[in-house]
Amino acid sequence: MRSLFAFIKKEFTEQFRSGRLIILGLLFVLFGIMNPAIAKLTPWLLETMADSLAESGMIITDVKVSALDSWVQFFKNMPMGLIAFVLLESSIFTKEYTSGTLVLSLTKGLERYKVVVSKALVLTVLWSLGYWLCFGITYGYTAYFWDNSIAQNLVLSVVCWWLFGMMVVALMVLFSTVAKSNTGVLLGTSGVVLASYLVGLLPKCSKYLPTFLTDGNSLIYGLVETKTYMPSLVIAVATGVICFAISIPIFNKKQL
Amino acid sequence: MDMLRITDLHKRFGDKEVLHGLNLTVPEHSIYGFIGKNGAGKTTAMKTVLGLLKADSGEIFVGGEKVVYGQTSANQYIGYLPDVPEFYPFMTAPEYLRFCGEITGMKKAERDARLKELLELVGLGDEKHRIKGFSRGMKQRLGIAQALLNSPKLLICDEPTSALDPVGRKEILDILLTVRQQTTVLFSTHILSDVERICTDVAFLNNGVVETQGKLSDIKTKYRSEEYLLETGNDADIRKLIQAFPEMKQIGANQLIFCESVRSAFDLLRFVSEQHIVLLKFERMEPTLESLFMEVTQK
Numbered sequence: 001m002r003s004l005f006a007f008i009k010k011e012f013t014e015q016f017r018s019g020r021l022i023i024l025g026l027l028f029v030l031f032g033i034m035n036p037a038i039a040k041l042t043p044w045l046l047e048t049m050a051d052s053l054a055e056s057g058m059i060i061t062d063v064k065v066s067a068l069d070s071w072v073q074f075f076k077n078m079p080m081g082l083i084a085f086v087l088l089e090s091s092i093f094t095k096e097y098t099s100g101t102l103v104l105s106l107t108k109g110l111e112r113y114k115v116v117v118s119k120a121l122v123l124t125v126l127w128s129l130g131y132w133l134c135f136g137i138t139y140g141y142t143a144y145f146w147d148n149s150i151a152q153n154l155v156l157s158v159v160c161w162w163l164f165g166m167m168v169v170a171l172m173v174l175f176s177t178v179a180k181s182n183t184g185v186l187l188g189t190s191g192v193v194l195a196s197y198l199v200g201l202l203p204k205c206s207k208y209l210p211t212f213l214t215d216g217n218s219l220i221y222g223l224v225e226t227k228t229y230m231p232s233l234v235i236a237v238a239t240g241v242i243c244f245a246i247s248i249p250i251f252n253k254k255q256l
Numbered sequence: 257m258d259m260l261r262i263t264d265l266h267k268r269f270g271d272k273e274v275l276h277g278l279n280l281t282v283p284e285h286s287i288y289g290f291i292g293k294n295g296a297g298k299t300t301a302m303k304t305v306l307g308l309l310k311a312d313s314g315e316i317f318v319g320g321e322k323v324v325y326g327q328t329s330a331n332q333y334i335g336y337l338p339d340v341p342e343f344y345p346f347m348t349a350p351e352y353l354r355f356c357g358e359i360t361g362m363k364k365a366e367r368d369a370r371l372k373e374l375l376e377l378v379g380l381g382d383e384k385h386r387i388k389g390f391s392r393g394m395k396q397r398l399g400i401a402q403a404l405l406n407s408p409k410l411l412i413c414d415e416p417t418s419a420l421d422p423v424g425r426k427e428i429l430d431i432l433l434t435v436r437q438q439t440t441v442l443f444s445t446h447i448l449s450d451v452e453r454i455c456t457d458v459a460f461l462n463n464g465v466v467e468t469q470g471k472l473s474d475i476k477t478k479y480r481s482e483e484y485l486l487e488t489g490n491d492a493d494i495r496k497l498i499q500a501f502p503e504m505k506q507i508g509a510n511q512l513i514f515c516e517s518v519r520s521a522f523d524l525l526r527f528v529s530e531q532h533i534v535l536l537k538f539e540r541m542e543p544t545l546e547s548l549f550m551e552v553t554q555k
């Protein structure tokens with residue numbers, strides 16, 4: 001147990017001292033502020049552009065924004081947050097392979113599964129902290145400017161998105177134990193997400209795929225029933241758990 | 257008891273067979289020199305012992321425990337210093353050792369005392385900077401410290417002295433000598449003077465097998481040549497000797513090498529006493545490790 005804590009502590013120290021913790025924090029705070037800010041500024045932006053738009057034949061009538069616009073921004077910006085997170089953390093395992101730093105810990109008798117558990121835990125904590133921080137800020141400003149209660153199923157929609165992120169974290173862990181370099185991790189993770197997205201374009205399959213969870217807009221506008229999200233939710237959680245579970249035996253046999 | 261036993265170890269990379277049937281036995285409390293030229297497979301053999309490489313066939317036992325590839329519990333007895341040790345660059349030396357102590361489950365008080373003692377021992381006691389800025393020699397020293405931290409029964413060092421200056425090299429060798437009471441040391445090298453200085457046992461690795469292994473003194477006796485060195489005071493004697501024994505080789509102004517192949521050394525000595533030749537020196541040649549190494553690797 002003590003060795004597990006020691007390794008987790010090392011991981012957090014590394015995140016902190018390498019500056020990644022701060023970059024991620026700033027990024028998610030920025031997104032959190034941007035979402036309501038963009039919604040708030042939309043009418044003003046459109047007004048300043050009204051003349052040029054009128055010339056091209058578009059007539060701007062009085063634009064009303066509400067809490068929903070702020071949440072639409074949230075779901076629109078979150079993919080960028082997730083991509084930044086994956087890019088920043090994709091080398092969390094592979095950096096140790098290429099530098100050879102893991103060899104010394106492992107030859108001291110540190111069980112290999114503890115490495116996987118520690119790093120997966122750090123990724124989970126960082127993603128969750130960043131995500132919920134962003135959510136909290138957006139929620140606060142949105143409540144201040146408008147009224148959050150007009151967004152339907154808000155809790156479910158943001159939990160779904162968070163779970164999608166968690167599945168991506170599990171994919172990162174899995175591909176980190178398979179691949180040798182972080183290119184492999186990025187290709188594997190993005191490949192699976194892209195595949196899910198492409199297959200999801202077929203109307204028949206779409207609601208069974210994890211990427212379906214990222215469609216928060218339909219939920220907050222109340223366009224679909226909440227139970228439509230059940231299959232993709234179950235599949236995303238199962239994928240995450242399976243990825244994590246098989247990454248441990250794979251790592252146990254990995255050549256370092 | 258044998259601390260490490262390797263039997264019939266095979267390992268190939270692609271179509272290149274690096275080890276074919278390596279056998280090695282390291283007795284407890286020995287300082288074992290593992291000698292072989294570049295690319296002989298020393299690092300490969302050591303990594304296999306640590307479970308970092310998968311052997312194609314063969315068995316390895318460390319302190320009676322069988323080594324398996326991947327997650328292996330035999331590692332808890334081993335301290336390992338890789339050829340190029342790499343540490344977390346964002347830590348300082350004491351932080352890194354504390355981390356090592358924590359992952360091996362050492363008690364706090366014991367860990368802190370040992371940490372201080374080891375940092376003094378390797379000469380990093382006053383080093384406050386992060387490992388990021390360490391030189392290769394400093395990393396090598398820290399590497400020794402981390403390998404010794406949890407008082408391993410077997411210390412495996414992969415060319416521990418190759419990055420060091422002469423002073424640093426002597427210090428590391430001295431450290432290896434002092435830890436001998438508590439542990440068994442296996443170290444690979446191609447610096448033969450290091451071996452000569454501290455090793456009790458040696459093994460020569462060549463063409464993927466151990467050609468010769470055993471106590472350094474035994475090996476020297478076994479390979480003791482049939483050669484004698486002979487030195488006299490004047491040139492006339494030298495000429496006389498060469499005339500009588502044409503098989504002798506002259507290696508210096510007054511020095512000759514006599515080989516016992518055709519005639520025995522007694523024939524030579526009889527001739528010397530009959531001719532009243534004054535000898536300054538007459539000695540049996542000790543084989544040097546270098547000549548042994550040459551002999552073993554050129555077979």
Ligand SMILES: Nc1ncnc2c1ncn2[C@@H]1O[C@H](COP(=O)(O)OP(=O)(O)OP(=O)(O)O)[C@@H](O)[C@H]1O
Binds near residue numbers: 270295
């Ligand atoms: N991962 C690998 N893939 C392919 N070949 C390898 C690998 N590791 C080692 N080899 C080959 O195995 C041979 C033995 O290498 P090894 O590193 O064990 O030699 P060594 O005795 O430690 O040499 P040195 O004295 O230079 O450290 C080399 O010819 C090398 O090319």
Ligand SMILES: [Mg+2]
Binds near residue numbers: 298299300339414
């Ligand atoms: Mg080597």
